[in-house]
Amino acid sequence: MPVWMFVLVAGFVVLVVLAAVASTSGAASRAMTETFEGEVVRRYSKQHTLTTGMRTDYWLDVRTDDGEVLSVTLPGQVCARYEVGDRIVKRAGERWPSTPDGP
Known part of the structure; x- marks a missing residue:
């Protein structure tokens, strides 16, 4: 060559x-x-079969104070912190949303 x-x-x-x-x-x-503030309206996960094994993806659907519904992808441990009806805040500079009172 x-x-x-x-x-x-x-x-x-x-x-x-x-x-x-x-x-x-x-x-x-x-x-x-990204920044938003709102209420969790849905929490769900989906498993995918890969050639290397299983992978689970986790999401929260959040209705923002502006009325928009956002789907937020999170690690399983972070997603497990929240239930439907919880109020969450995503601030600029933070990787994951938190409750208005703290993490």
């Missing part, structure tokens, strides 16, 4: 890896800046 072909392929691989890292970090930074 000519050297220029190797450089072209290697450059493409590096570009794909950088794009993947940038898209993942963007989602995390958006989650950190």
